Amino acid sequence: MNTDDRVEKQLNELKEKIYYHNYRYYVLNRPEITDYEYDMLYRKLQELEQQHPELITADSPTQRIGGTPLPYFDQYKHSIPLLSLSNAFSYDEVRDFDLRVKKSLGVTEKIEYVCELKIDGLAVSLVYDNGRFIVGATRGDGFVGENITQNLRTIHEIPLRLTEDVSIEVRGEAYMSHKSFNEINTQRSQSSAEPFANPRNAAAGSLRQLDPKITASRKLKIFVYGSSTNEEFSDHYSLMQYLITLGFVINKNLRLCKSFDEVVNYCKEWETLKNELDYDIDGVVIKVNRFDYQSILGNTAKSPRWAIAYKFAPEEVPTTILDIVLNVGRTGVITPVAILQPVQIGGVLVSRATLHNQDEIIRKNVNIGDKVLVRRAGEVIPEVASLVQPKDKPDFFIIPETCPVCKSTLSRVEGESAIKCVNITCPAQIKAKISHFASRDAMNIEGMGEALVENLVDNENLAGPLFAGLSDRKLVNLISDIYYLNEYDLLSLKGMGRQSVENILKSINRSKNAGLARLIYGLGIDLVGKQTAEILAEHYRTMDNFLNASYDDLCQIEGIGPKVGKSIEDTVRKESFVKEIKRLRDKNVKMTAEETVKQQTLNNKSFVVTGTLQKYSRTQISQLIINNGGKVTSIVSKNTDYLVVGESPGSKYDKAKELNVKIINEQEFEALLAKST
Numbered sequence: 001m002n003t004d005d006r007v008e009k010q011l012n013e014l015k016e017k018i019y020y021h022n023y024r025y026y027v028l029n030r031p032e033i034t035d036y037e038y039d040m041l042y043r044k045l046q047e048l049e050q051q052h053p054e055l056i057t058a059d060s061p062t063q064r065i066g067g068t069p070l071p072y073f074d075q076y077k078h079s080i081p082l083l084s085l086s087n088a089f090s091y092d093e094v095r096d097f098d099l100r101v102k103k104s105l106g107v108t109e110k111i112e113y114v115c116e117l118k119i120d121g122l123a124v125s126l127v128y129d130n131g132r133f134i135v136g137a138t139r140g141d142g143f144v145g146e147n148i149t150q151n152l153r154t155i156h157e158i159p160l161r162l163t164e165d166v167s168i169e170v171r172g173e174a175y176m177s178h179k180s181f182n183e184i185n186t187q188r189s190q191s192s193a194e195p196f197a198n199p200r201n202a203a204a205g206s207l208r209q210l211d212p213k214i215t216a217s218r219k220l221k222i223f224v225y226g227s228s229t230n231e232e233f234s235d236h237y238s239l240m241q242y243l244i245t246l247g248f249v250i251n252k253n254l255r256l257c258k259s260f261d262e263v264v265n266y267c268k269e270w271e272t273l274k275n276e277l278d279y280d281i282d283g284v285v286i287k288v289n290r291f292d293y294q295s296i297l298g299n300t301a302k303s304p305r306w307a308i309a310y311k312f313a314p315e316e317v318p319t320t321i322l323d324i325v326l327n328v329g330r331t332g333v334i335t336p337v338a339i340l341q342p343v344q345i346g347g348v349l350v351s352r353a354t355l356h357n358q359d360e361i362i363r364k365n366v367n368i369g370d371k372v373l374v375r376r377a378g379e380v381i382p383e384v385a386s387l388v389q390p391k392d393k394p395d396f397f398i399i400p401e402t403c404p405v406c407k408s409t410l411s412r413v414e415g416e417s418a419i420k421c422v423n424i425t426c427p428a429q430i431k432a433k434i435s436h437f438a439s440r441d442a443m444n445i446e447g448m449g450e451a452l453v454e455n456l457v458d459n460e461n462l463a464g465p466l467f468a469g470l471s472d473r474k475l476v477n478l479i480s481d482i483y484y485l486n487e488y489d490l491l492s493l494k495g496m497g498r499q500s501v502e503n504i505l506k507s508i509n510r511s512k513n514a515g516l517a518r519l520i521y522g523l524g525i526d527l528v529g530k531q532t533a534e535i536l537a538e539h540y541r542t543m544d545n546f547l548n549a550s551y552d553d554l555c556q557i558e559g560i561g562p563k564v565g566k567s568i569e570d571t572v573r574k575e576s577f578v579k580e581i582k583r584l585r586d587k588n589v590k591m592t593a594e595e596t597v598k599q600q601t602l603n604n605k606s607f608v609v610t611g612t613l614q615k616y617s618r619t620q621i622s623q624l625i626i627n628n629g630g631k632v633t634s635i636v637s638k639n640t641d642y643l644v645v646g647e648s649p650g651s652k653y654d655k656a657k658e659l660n661v662k663i664i665n666e667q668e669f670e671a672l673l674a675k676s677t
Contacts, residue, residue, distance in 0.1 A: 007052055014045045018061045019161060023247050059132050059161040063153070073146035073208070076137035080228040082123060082171060083142055083299060085285065085309040091264055094286065097308045098260045101288060104297055104305065106650065110259040112289040114236045115266040117253050118309055119223055120280035121175030122204045124148070126158060126224075131165035133158065138207070141441070141530065151207050154216035159247035170248060172224040176203040177278045180219040197348055199280050224248040225285070235289045256289065267310050274312065283311040292612040292647075301531040301559035314375040317350075318388050319343040321370050324355065324397050326404045330432035330524050332420040334410060336361060336399060338372075338384050345376050353382040358399050359417040365390070367397045403428075424576070430477060431457050433524050437479045441530050442522030443511040445482070447504045455493045456485075479523065480583035482508060516543060516593040523580070527567045535559050536568075538626050541604075543581060543591035547572050556606075556633035558622065602630035602673070606639055608661075610653060611646030615666055628673060636661060644669050 021038055024031050031038075042061065049056045056063065088094045101111055123139040136152030138145040152158055155174065162168075176184075176199040184202060185195040196202035206218035224243055226236065233239040237256045244250060253270070257263045267284045274281050288294050288306040297305040323339040336355040343350055353374050355361050364386055366372060371388040399419055403410055408423035421429065434453050438445035456476040475489050476482060485508065490501040514522075521533035528536070539557050540546040549572065554565035571577055585591060607625050609632065616624070621644065622632045636643060636655040643649075643656040643663045656663050664672065 007048065008055055011045065011048055011052070011055055014041060014048070015060060017041055018045065019159075019163075019247075022061070022156070022159070023163070061160070063160070073148060073210075075144050076125075076135065076140075076147040077144050078125060078137070078140075078142070079169065081142045082125060082139045082145075083303050085307055086303045087283075088308050088310045089313075091267070091310075094264065094267070094308070094310050095260065097286070098263075101293075101297065101306070105293055111293070112235075113257045113260075113263050114240070114287045114289050115255050115257050115263055116225055116285045116287070117251050117270060117277075117281045118283040118285050118311075119173040119175050119225075119251070120200045120282045121173040121222075122200070122207055123171065124152060124174050124207075124222070125169060125171055125228075126152065127169045128162055129167050131162040131167075133160045143531075143534070146208075148207055150212040151209065151215040154212055155220050155222050157222045157249040162246045164246060166246070168227055168229050168246075170224050170227045170243065172222045172248075174203055174207060174220050174222045175199065175279050176206070176218065176220055178280075179278060184218060221279075222249065223251045225250070233291065235291055236287055236294075237289055271312050281312075283309050285309050295612055298558070300561075301535050302529070315345060316373040316375045316385050317343050317345050318371060319350075319374055321366065321368055321372055321384070324368055326399065328403065328405050328421055328426060328428035328432070330429055330436055331526055332422060332424075332426065332429050333413075334399060334403075334419045334421065336397065338366075340374060343374065345374065345382065348376070350374060350376070350382045353384050355384055355397075357417040358419055361396050361399075362394075365394060365396050367395055425477065427457050433479060434476060434482065436524050437482070437522040438511075439522075442518050443514045444518070445504075445511045446507040447500070448482075448507070451495075452493075452504070478580060478583070480580050480587070483512070483584065483587035483589065512587070512589045515590055516541070516546075519543070519584075519589065519591065520546065523577075525568055525571045527564045532559065532564060537593040539631050541593045543585075547578070547581065553639075556635045556637060556639075558632050602628040605630045605641040607632050607642050607644060608636050608640050608652060608656070609644045609646075611649035613644075613646035613666055621669070624673065642669075642672075 018038075018041055021031065021033060021041070045060070046062050049060065049062055088097060098111065102108065105111075125135075125137050125139070125145065126133065127135040127137075133153070134149075135147065136149045136158070137147050140146060152174070153160065178199065181196065181199040181202055188195050196205070202218070203220055206215050206220055209215045225240075227239060227243065233242065237254075240250050240254060255262075255266055257266060263286055270281070270284060286308050288297065294304070294306040299305060320341045321338045322341060325337050325339060327335045327337055329335060334357075336357070338353045338355050340351050340353055355364075355366065364372075364384065366384060366387060373385045373388060374382055375385045376382050399410070401410055402408065403421040403423065403426060405428040406421065406423050406426040408421055408426065410419050411422055412419050423429075431453050434448075434457065435450065437443055438448040438453070453476075475485065475492075485505070487498075487501055487505065490496050490504060491498070496504075515537070517530075517534045517537035520528065520536055521530050535557060536546060540549065549568065551565050551569045554560050554568055555562055560568075581591075602625060607630050609621055613621060625632050633640065636652050636659065638659055640656070640659070640661045643652060643661050645653055645663055645665060653663065655661075
């Protein structure tokens with residue numbers, strides 16, 4: 001053996017020892033050597049690598065902090081979406097979840113659940129190839145996040161190399177401990193820097209630092225809570241035990257619960273003990289344990305049907321209502337907002353809180369000048385919870401009969417609590433619609449911020465006598481008016497120089513190619529969020545197909561329920577909506593979905609998937625169908641082209657036979673797929 005081989009062998013032995021002791025320290029919490037002995041091993045490795053830099057590998061323990069600061073983060077598209085969780089705020093809602101699960105599965109026996117503490121941090125995805133950490137990304141919108149690999153490498157609980165040479169993607173929650181949070185804020189105060197509001201904000205800000213050395217100084221930690229690649233396991237609990245053997249840190253308080261009652265007891269226990277932890281939690285995540293059950297239950301457009309987050313009762317803080325103002329949303333709904341004496345809630349300064357609607361104001365009996373308890377609903381949106389002291393008689397704020405902006409008469413929505421301004425030309429509604437259409441997740445018209453939208457709609461901020469005749473004409477009264485703006489229009493507004501105008505017009509023109517999904521979302525159809533718009537765009541492919549969608553067709557799409565279907569059908573049938581589409585089309589706004597892959601055999605074919613599959617999860621096979629031009633629905637009908645069946649297919653199999661729908665297994669599906677590529 002020559003000298004180079006001996007050095008390489010010595011390096012590898014040192015790395016193996018350090019990997020082993022990292023596993024004992026971070027994962028098992030049972031170190032075998034002292035900190036000093038560990039430091040000596042680490043220093044010896046550093047010295048050898050300095051002498052032989054050609055032998056340094058990316059998975060070396062010395063390479064956690066490295067690289068120059070990045071100019072920006074690249075986007076990273078998740079292979080399987082990181083969906084958010086639906087929330088439950090009471091044990092009755094948790095029981096409803098349990099009943100829904102049993103009903104959907106067609107079982108009466110007790111369901112096994114895995115309960116985990118809901119860490120208040122930042123969700124991330126970690127990708128390993130042959131046991132080596134290659135990519136780490138933020139959750140982002142669930143479909144596309146940011147590549148923050150350099151920063152995640154600085155977290156010692158994230159193994160750079162696994163104990164087995166497996167390829168796997170895991171999901172986890174990066175967080176900051178109370179100890180680290182207090183230390184950092186002490187340092188920031190001493191250097192006259194603004195302290196962080198809370199550990200979650202500190203963790204999120206630390207992971208988005210362009211310089212990994214700053215991230216490393218923040219001493220972040222992580223708990224892994226699952227994997228998108230779990231085909232080899234029958235249940236979530238077994239998978240979690242396996243992740244420990246690979247070198248990942250999971251939360252030791254994870255518990256397998258054999259019944260609904262055990263789930264409730266777990267939630268109650270941690271609602272009492274949460275303040276004893278050295279990190280923040282805001283609830284408990286409850287997951288159906290069996291993967292075959294998870295596959296049958298599937299997902300909505302936003303969240304899995306097999307999991308829910310029970311959120312702990314939020315902190316309530318007393319303060320005073322100084323005033324009540326009315327906000328007019330883009331659909332005309334009036335939302336009363338309490339202006340508060342500013343107060344800290346969970347590390348956030350709160351000065352405004354929603355009062356929801358007139359019915360809630362009456363129920364809580366609140367008015368200007370009252371002392372009230374305020375909380376952050378779902379730990380996010382501040383709301384007035386109740387009076388500090390109940391009143392002897394009714395004394396509540398009454399929403400006026402006219403719109404605060406356009407003075408039109410307000411009306412109550414039939415069967416709902418909402419009060420609306422029905423004047424579709426109300427400037428407040430127009431401004432909200434324009435802002436939504438131009439927002440980043442919609443058409444992404446850079447530079448069209450709140451101030452410019454105000455000017456475009458109000459048209460009161462004219463630049464001088466040159467534009468005197470323009471004041472009688474509204475610049476923007478409809479969404480489509482954006483694409484009819486010209487240089488002369490924009491120069492008429494104060495504060496708009498030629499360079500600003502040029503930039504805005506370029507951004508408007510660029511937005512024409514945003515695509516069908518962004519356009520559908522930007523049009524602001526009630527109940528249609530970003531993910532639902534993406535599902536609709538994938539399903540219909542063109543605006544014309546979407547405009548011709550029937551209620552029955554919409555309700556068959558996976559993730560589209562009856563309420564959403566009704567809202568879409570009502571909207572696309574309106575003459576004003578069709579007119580807007582024509583005006584947008586006349587200005588060459590793109591109205592087709594992006595082509596992803598070749599589409600032949602699966603083009604516009606309709607699929608339903610049922611039963612437990614061997615090679616694919618329900619999400620994976622659905623994505624394959626969509627990516628190859630097919631459509632996935634949840635109901636077998638005469639319009640269904642194929643039913644893909646696994647084990648225990650259930651009633652959908654019988655329905656398909658009755659309607660003579662072609663029934664295929666996984667192997668036949670793969671053969672069909674092979675013809676389309």
